[in-house]
Amino acid sequence: MNKILSAILFFVFFVLSSGEVEAKINIFPKPRYIPALSFYGESGKAYRLTDFKEDLLMAVVWSRRCGPCVADLKHLKKFAKRVEKQGIKVILISPESEWKTSDERRLFMQRVGGDGLVNYLDRKANFRDGMGLRVTPTVILVNRNGEEAGQITGSVDWDDDDVVEYMVNLKNESLKYLNEQESANQQEQE
Numbered sequence: 001m002n003k004i005l006s007a008i009l010f011f012v013f014f015v016l017s018s019g020e021v022e023a024k025i026n027i028f029p030k031p032r033y034i035p036a037l038s039f040y041g042e043s044g045k046a047y048r049l050t051d052f053k054e055d056l057l058m059a060v061v062w063s064r065r066c067g068p069c070v071a072d073l074k075h076l077k078k079f080a081k082r083v084e085k086q087g088i089k090v091i092l093i094s095p096e097s098e099w100k101t102s103d104e105r106r107l108f109m110q111r112v113g114g115d116g117l118v119n120y121l122d123r124k125a126n127f128r129d130g131m132g133l134r135v136t137p138t139v140i141l142v143n144r145n146g147e148e149a150g151q152i153t154g155s156v157d158w159d160d161d162d163v164v165e166y167m168v169n170l171k172n173e174s175l176k177y178l179n180e181q182e183s184a185n186q187q188e189q190e
Contacts (some may be wrong), residue, residue: 031143031147036048042102054088055174058142066136068137068154069111076117077114083167089095096124
């Protein structure tokens with residue numbers, strides 16, 4: 001019994017003392033191909049990450065059962081408003097199985113401060129599994145050519161000025177890389 005109690009106390013102490021897990025950022029040296037995986041809008045229309053042509057798309061794969069995911073929503077909403085005119089778009093992708101109706105999802109988003117964010121559904125976790133994702137929240141970064149530029153896993157204070165600046169700089173670096181690649185391809189063709 002003492003061993004079980006000790007294990008429980010250690011677990012509780014560890015969880016309470018650890019706080020939020022720091023986000024992990026993985027920016028790829030070269031953008032990667034994205035599999036043609038679908039997620040769905042409220043009307044049932046299928047979408048793919050390559051359908052979006054923003055300078056930088058942030059596809060946030062999240063779950064309503066994930067505390068850090070839910071806590072991030074109000075920050076993501078503020079972040080999305082701050083960067084929308086700079087060519088960065090934020091979308092959410094959550095498991096369809098978590099929602100009974102679209103009204104339930106809308107009310108939940110209002111309650112947690114994420115209303116106004118565009119939310120898509122992942123049917124049977126096909127998108128999540130096809131992308132090889134095991135952690136929520138995960139942000140998939142997609143460049144304007146529809147390639148995966150990187151991923152961010154874990155909770156982020158999205159409306160922090162330094163985070164906004166980092167993401168705008170990342171978008172600019174991504175555009176610079178793509179422009180250099182296009183220029184090099186044109187020179188090869190001449």
